Amino acid sequence: MGKKLTPEQENYKDFSKKREPKRPVFKNCIKAFIVGGLICVLGQFFQTIYIKYFGFTEKTAASPTSATLIIISVLLTGLGVYDKIAQWAGAGTAVPITGFANTMASAAIEHRSEGYVLGVGGNMFKISGPVIVFGVFSAFIISIIKLVFNLFGG
Amino acid sequence: MVKGKQSFIFDAGVHILSASTVVGPFEGKGPLSDDFDIIHDDIWMNQGSFEKAEKIMLEEAALKTIEKAGIKKEDINLFISGDLLSQIISSNFAARTIGSPYIGIYSACSGSMESLLLAALIMEGNDIPYILTGTSSHNASAEKQFRYPTEYGSQKPPTAQWTVTGAGTCLLTKMFQGPKVVSATIGKIVDMGISDPFNMGSAMAPAAADTIYTHFQDMGITPDYYDIIATGDLGNVGHKICKDLLKDKGLEMPEHIFTDCGILIYGDNQKVQAGGSGCACSAVVTFGHFLNRMKRNEISKILIVATGALHSPLSYQQKESIPGIAHGVSIEM
Numbered sequence: 001m002g003k004k005l006t007p008e009q010e011n012y013k014d015f016s017k018k019r020e021p022k023r024p025v026f027k028n029c030i031k032a033f034i035v036g037g038l039i040c041v042l043g044q045f046f047q048t049i050y051i052k053y054f055g056f057t058e059k060t061a062a063s064p065t066s067a068t069l070i071i072i073s074v075l076l077t078g079l080g081v082y083d084k085i086a087q088w089a090g091a092g093t094a095v096p097i098t099g100f101a102n103t104m105a106s107a108a109i110e111h112r113s114e115g116y117v118l119g120v121g122g123n124m125f126k127i128s129g130p131v132i133v134f135g136v137f138s139a140f141i142i143s144i145i146k147l148v149f150n151l152f153g154g
Numbered sequence: 155m156v157k158g159k160q161s162f163i164f165d166a167g168v169h170i171l172s173a174s175t176v177v178g179p180f181e182g183k184g185p186l187s188d189d190f191d192i193i194h195d196d197i198w199m200n201q202g203s204f205e206k207a208e209k210i211m212l213e214e215a216a217l218k219t220i221e222k223a224g225i226k227k228e229d230i231n232l233f234i235s236g237d238l239l240s241q242i243i244s245s246n247f248a249a250r251t252i253g254s255p256y257i258g259i260y261s262a263c264s265g266s267m268e269s270l271l272l273a274a275l276i277m278e279g280n281d282i283p284y285i286l287t288g289t290s291s292h293n294a295s296a297e298k299q300f301r302y303p304t305e306y307g308s309q310k311p312p313t314a315q316w317t318v319t320g321a322g323t324c325l326l327t328k329m330f331q332g333p334k335v336v337s338a339t340i341g342k343i344v345d346m347g348i349s350d351p352f353n354m355g356s357a358m359a360p361a362a363a364d365t366i367y368t369h370f371q372d373m374g375i376t377p378d379y380y381d382i383i384a385t386g387d388l389g390n391v392g393h394k395i396c397k398d399l400l401k402d403k404g405l406e407m408p409e410h411i412f413t414d415c416g417i418l419i420y421g422d423n424q425k426v427q428a429g430g431s432g433c434a435c436s437a438v439v440t441f442g443h444f445l446n447r448m449k450r451n452e453i454s455k456i457l458i459v460a461t462g463a464l465h466s467p468l469s470y471q472q473k474e475s476i477p478g479i480a481h482g483v484s485i486e487m
Contacts, residue, residue, distance in 0.1 A: 009347035016348065016356040019395050021312035021428075028309070077305045086307025087425075093307050102307045110303035113203030127306065 028090045035085075035092030043069055043096075066097055073101035078109065103127035158372025160365075161339040168274045168335040170485065171284075171327045172222035175442035176211045177434070178293070178319030184420045189442035190320075191218055197294055197319055205239060208292035211321035211434075212237070212248040216288055219323045220252075225284065230254040230325075232285045234273050236265035237433055238317075239299060244290050252286070263358075263387050264341070264462030265289035266322060266437035267481040271338035273326050274483070281328075288323030291432030300351060300467050313353040315389045316426035318419060322437025333448055338483045339369040343464065345477040351463075351470050355392025355428055358461040361478035362388060363399035366459055369482050370405060377407055380484070381453035382444060386436030386460035387416035389429030415439035415458075436460040445485075454487040 005013065046068045050061040076082040082102050086093045093099055104124050111123040125132065155163050174191045182193035192214055199207040212235070220227050233252050235245035236259040249256035261268040269287035277285055294304045296317040302308055326335065344361040362385050370376065377383060388396055393414040397407050415436045416429035440458050447453050459482040465474065 005347040012346040012360065013348070015398070016346075016359070016391075016395050019398065020353065020356060020391050023311050077307075080305060083305050083307045087309055090309040094309075099307065102305070106303040106305035106307070109305055110298055113205070127302065 031088060032090045032092035032095075035089035036095055037092075039069070039092070039096045039098055069097050070101040073098040074105040077102050077105040082106075100128055100131060103131075157337065158368070158374075160342070160368050161337055161372035162271075162275060162278075163337045163373075164274050164278050164335055166278045167328055168277050168326055169328065169330055170333045170335065170445070171325045171330055172219050173322070173324035173441035173445055174215050174218035174222060175322045175438040176215045176218070176320055177438055178211075180293070180316075180424065181318060181320055181419060181438070184424060186419055186439065186443045189446050190438060191215075191442070194319075197292065204292050204294040204298065205243060208237065208239070208244045208290050208295050208319075208321075209247040211292070211319070212244050212288060212290035212323070213251045215290070215321040215323040216248055216252055216286060219286065219288075219325050223284075223325050223327075227252050227254070230284050230286050231282045232257065232273070232276065233287075234259060234269040234285065235288045235290075235323075236260050236269060237290045238262060238296050244292075245288075248288075248290075254286070261479060261481065262462035262464055263291070263431055263433050263435060264460035264479055264481045265433040266386070266440065267338075267458055267460035267483045268462075270324065270326075270335065270483050271340065271481060274335045274338060277326055277328060283327060283329065285326045286323060287326065288321060289433035289437045290321035291317050291319070291434040293317045293319045293432070296432060310427055311352050312427050313350075313355060313389075313391050314427045315354055315387065315416060315429055315431035316420065317432035318387075318430045318435040318438065320432075320434035320438045322434060322441040324441050333445060333485050333487055336484045336486045337369075337373060339365055339372060339459075339481070341365040341480040341482070343477045343479050345475055347475045349470055349473065349475040351465065351476065353391070354387070354431060354463045354476070355389040356395060357392075357463050357465075357476035358478035358480065359388055359392040359395040359399060362386075362392070362396045362459055362461045362480040363403070365480040365482050366396075366400060366407075366457075367403050367405055369457065369459075369484075377405065377411060380411060380455045380457045382456040383407065383412050384418075384436075384439070384444070384456065384458050385414045385416075385480070386458070386462075387429070387431035388414050388461055389416040389427075389431065391428045392461070393417060393429075418443065448485070448487045451487070455484065456486075457482055457484045 348357040
């Protein structure tokens with residue numbers, strides 16, 4: 001997939017790799033687990049509140065729960081705090097819906113200087129675009145597979 | 155006068171009449187804060203965009219240097235400048251304010267030394283009284299252009315570097331005494347196949363090693379000739395790699411002499427992963443910190459080897475590697 005490297009370049013790659021600090025993968029996994037888990041606990045907390053005090057059912061509570069998490073992410077992004085948490089948490093903040101909200105909010109804020117239409121509107125999906133494209137596409141494929149499966153008496 | 159393969163000695167006597175530096179708040183909290191002329195409170199600098207803020211810094215640095223020299227901006231005969239943004243927009247707008255003949259250059263983070271050596275070369279063979287050179291960079295505008303929106307929560311790896319928000323300019327003249335621009339080595343592109351924009355140190359280190367080695371071959375001197383040899387922005391990772399690459403070539407770089415502007419500009423308490431980067435990194439550390447040390451007679455001979463990563467935001471998406479370059483300029487008291 002990448003460029004073909006000459007033997008000299010391959011040597012350099014090994015040379016430099018030995019001298020580079022590695023990503024602390026294990027530590028990052030633990031941190032991601034903790035923060036990702038905590039965000040899910042928070043989501044569960046809101047869902048319970050919506051069911052108990054606002055008359056939602058388990059099915060209908062999904063929307064306000066997601067919305068609440070999104071609002072919190074956007075607020076933290078706007079306040080300049082989200083990226084600092086994310087540097088520590090890594091995948092923990094990126095994987096839940098909070099990550100998606102952050103991609104859109106951060107891109108929108110960044111491109112305000114270019115106007116609302118071309119700037120904010122045109123760039124808001126810059127990072128989240130791939131998520132939407134591949135999410136919808138894979139849902140489509142799975143649906144086709146399910147359809148075919150059912151058609152043949154699955 | 156040409157010396158060796160890639161170097162020049164400026165016999166005619168090119169001097170730095172004045173220089174000034176402008177930085178953002180983060181740099182102002184670093185260990186070199188006393189050496190900067192203007193420290194801004196926030197990265198917006200009362201402007202509507204980061205790009206405009208960067209332009210303001212470069213303008214301020216240019217006008218301050220002109221003021222320190224006791225001349226007017228109308229006296230500037232030539233302005234040579236570059237920066238990281240597309241179409242070097244900060245330099246273009248600063249040049250509009252200064253109003254002098256203008257040469258825009260692009261060599262990424264090695265812009266400070268490329269503009270300085272070009273100015274010295276032009277001044278060497280011509281009767282041009284004043285040439286102003288400079289560069290700028292801004293953390294947010296660079297992140298916006300080359301990587302992700304500033305508030306985006308991606309986790310930067312330990313090899314990533316922090317683009318310095320700042321601008322540094324200097325005024326060259328033949329007419330007065332002061333720090334002398336003695337020699338320069340123009341770098342070649344060296345591309346060792348590194349394609350990760352979060353690992354610039356590794357990408358640029360071979361170019362730095364190549365230019366440094368060539369400089370000492372061309373000039374016929376050894377590293378201990380200088381009090382300080384500083385690379386522009388290799389950071390912790392690249393600097394170590396460069397040192398080892400030079401060792402393999404038979405050139406030992408003494409610990410107390412060989413350093414890096416990206417390592418010096420931020421303190422250990424400032425979380426910048428591998429160190430500072432950006433055009434302003436080498437510019438503000440050289441024109442602020444090192445020149446001040448020379449004026450205080452703490453050091454008298456320095457070699458600054460500014461390093462640049464000459465990729466584009468598109469090239470690495472297209473699976474191209476990052477070509478590196480390094481330009482060296484020596485300054486003596």
